[in-house]
Amino acid sequence: MDFKLSRKISAVDDALISEIFKLADDPSMIPFGGGNPFPALFPKADVTKIAADILNKDPVGMLQYASSEGYIPLIETLKKRMRDKYGVDRDRIFITTGAQQAADLVAKCLLDEGDTVICEGYSYMSTMDTFRTYGAHLVGVPLEEGGMDLQKLEEALAANPNTKLIYIIPTFQNPTGITTSPEKRKAIYELAVKYDAVILEDDPYSDIRFRGEPILPIKSFDRDGRVVYCGSFSKVIAPALRVGFMCVNEGLIPRLITGKQCTDIHTVPLTQHICHEFLTSCDYDAHIERIVGMYSEKCSLMIGEMEKNFPENIHFTRPDGGMFIMFYLPEGMDSEPFVRKAIENGVACIPGSTLIPEYGVSNAVRLNFSTPTKEEIVRGIGILGKMLREM
């Protein structure tokens, strides 16, 4: 059967990344390619106990159809957290099947074919793909120290009056590890007001901070409700629970419910309940401390090894948290052949070309430090360093 595919699904070019993931799909490969949490950090005992308790206590509540907006105790807990941590008080919480679904539902509610979405110059592949499946025109704004180049952002907004959405991962960004400064956050918000765009603020990593003071999200100075803030439990509890959330102006709620009913009706109550209980009855802060401790060590180790092993002309980011580091081959080089060679040598990583809103050639390579062991970090950076020195 030769299916006549939609224009929109056809706009996603994932041939290269699929090929790379296939090449890298070998348990002996050093895993710098993906973005999996380190499995030893999953709160296995707590999750097991919470699941057993609730299935005994409220089996029907965990098995019957449930609300599209989400499990009310979890909504209340997240509402309180947004208020206590960020002073965000006026908005609603809407539970999603992972933060990925937040991007899908926002796109469904706001994007018509041809509308522009402005992204950071390197951004999270799967959410860019989500926008592509709505026929969006993606425009990247170069990243510098402290976030997007503001002049380029304003130029992009002026050049694309059909911009509906600015998509930004302000803290420990995927893929670069860059954090947007407080000043840039404010300026980006004001530009969104000036050009009447909605901001989708994707914040899955901010709890994983190794150093420095927390920075308020853009949502915290949202005067008119144009910021849709998304959080996730995938990095801080467990991805397989598929629970994320939006903090969003109530004006969008009825259409988010429509969108949710058209996609998966509601998120699994059992996994929502697990997140709620873990947040409220377990020692969440101690758990985060364990994650921060381990990822911080791995990040420092990776950076130390890069400093020792990489030639001086190879620049890289030094994130204050999160899960990713980006390094750059010399200007003008294409990192794709390098990545293929690295995989041949047993080190999985991701070429920047797959992480660009407009697609195209890139000299960047994304490395993940949450998944590999310390021994793998030392060995993998050693291999990459040797390749770079021989280049």
Add this chain to the structure above:
Amino acid sequence: MDFKLSRKISAVDDALISEIFKLADDPSMIPFGGGNPFPALFPKADVTKIAADILNKDPVGMLQYASSEGYIPLIETLKKRMRDKYGVDRDRIFITTGAQQAADLVAKCLLDEGDTVICEGYSYMSTMDTFRTYGAHLVGVPLEEGGMDLQKLEEALAANPNTKLIYIIPTFQNPTGITTSPEKRKAIYELAVKYDAVILEDDPYSDIRFRGEPILPIKSFDRDGRVVYCGSFSKVIAPALRVGFMCVNEGLIPRLITGKQCTDIHTVPLTQHICHEFLTSCDYDAHIERIVGMYSEKCSLMIGEMEKNFPENIHFTRPDGGMFIMFYLPEGMDSEPFVRKAIENGVACIPGSTLIPEYGVSNAVRLNFSTPTKEEIVRGIGILGKMLREM
């Protein structure tokens, strides 16, 4: 904030149904309106035991990111079932977050704005809404005894050369309870071949058969892979697990994976595992027998009460299984005021106008018999009967 909504989400007019669900949202209401399984039938003890066992045995597998195609043992089990039950052997299984997501992903892969989707004259509201959120043009084909009017179906296909999809619930259809005959199934398939359309065959109810021999799905005589068959565990295990599946030609798999990664990445492994274990290690057949026994009694009771209480000019369907009965006010009447009055009188039900592909006035009313108790069935039909006689 005044959000500029997409044309597509705006094409869903769920104001009436939202209002009706809000009016009917009262625990004292007799629940003929929804489509919930009867909670006493949930296999609570089995689900609790399976969840505890797997979280103890393979916690990391239940917590880490997983395959977008689904949990391999469940895929293998479903592949075998499709072969053993229906002789379907060449296709692939793709796990979805409820069968609702199957419709969403098929729409994402196949539909461009303005493409036509042909539906049964009354059809499942949420899936029609899914098509609407892709900007599809919905065309309804009148239902008669044994399924769609074939001449009208061919006329619709000829009049809409951009028909990408025929959407059909062939067995114990929601909302009418009608079952498409084997002859019509074959004819519908041949028309799909002639006009080169894909068939989306939605089959959540066929295990809940009260009488008569099972009828093979359209998928069983699919020569060229144009039938996407969807199954669900929502009605036969528990809806809150959010596990459904597609049996689909392998040509569509890469793009379904793309779509899945852009929406929720993967379905929850824990709930997939629960479905798998329940299918393979528990007595699934005995469980289905219990559901069939109870729903069959309730359906007979409801029909008996309708025969006793409804005036002779009120016609209704007599389903051989499933969860729904439809009755029709006299020709030309609008059932919406009747439904509002019924809700005032404490009986929730759904007006046909919300179940028509093109929207519009309808004399039909959908009744659900799986959720109410027997006492509620007797009392509720008594109230509706009194209203009809006084009309």
